[in-house]
Amino acid sequence: xxxxxxxxxxxxxxxxxxxxxxxxxxxxxxxxxxxxxxxxxxxxxxxxxxxxxxxxxxxxxxxxxxxxxxxxxxxxxxxxxxxxxxxxxxxxxxxxxxxxxxxxxxxxxxxxxxxxxxxxxxxxxxxxxxxxxx
Numbered sequence: 001x002x003x004x005x006x007x008x009x010x011x012x013x014x015x016x017x018x019x020x021x022x023x024x025x026x027x028x029x030x031x032x033x034x035x036x037x038x039x040x041x042x043x044x045x046x047x048x049x050x051x052x053x054x055x056x057x058x059x060x061x062x063x064x065x066x067x068x069x070x071x072x073x074x075x076x077x078x079x080x081x082x083x084x085x086x087x088x089x090x091x092x093x094x095x096x097x098x099x100x101x102x103x104x105x106x107x108x109x110x111x112x113x114x115x116x117x118x119x120x121x122x123x124x125x126x127x128x129x130x131x132x133x134x
Contacts, residue, residue: 004081006069009062012085016055023096024048031100040099047095054084054117061124068131076127083120087113 027035027044035041061081068074091113097106 004078004085006062006065009058009065009081012081013055013058013062016051016058016085016088020048020052020055020092023051027099035099038099038101043095044099047092047099050095050117051088051092054088054120057120058084065127068127071130071132073127073131076123076130080120080123080127083116083123087116087118087120089113091117 024045027041027048031044032041035044058081061077061084065074065077065081068077090109094102094106094109094113098110
């Protein structure tokens, strides 16, 4: 993974944002019958929601982080970004795969991704605590 910096985080936010919208539309239209037949439409929707929510969070983080580069808060923001990128891939990615019929061994990946998302929010909290106040 490239070093997480504000610019890299904006690029990740854009990539995750566009892919979430595409996958959401794909699930709602092209895969709708398959997902409903498998009882996995809700799983797909959860994957898309967390995917898009964290893409937007990455964008917000990058905007805030620009004023914190090189500081302790900036380093913690980098960890938040890393954790969210990993979390999106593992959490949403495993849910997408499960909804499409992936083998059962993919299931345990989902909570690992969820923990990465949580870790990202904790790192953001730590960044906010470390940030210099105006």
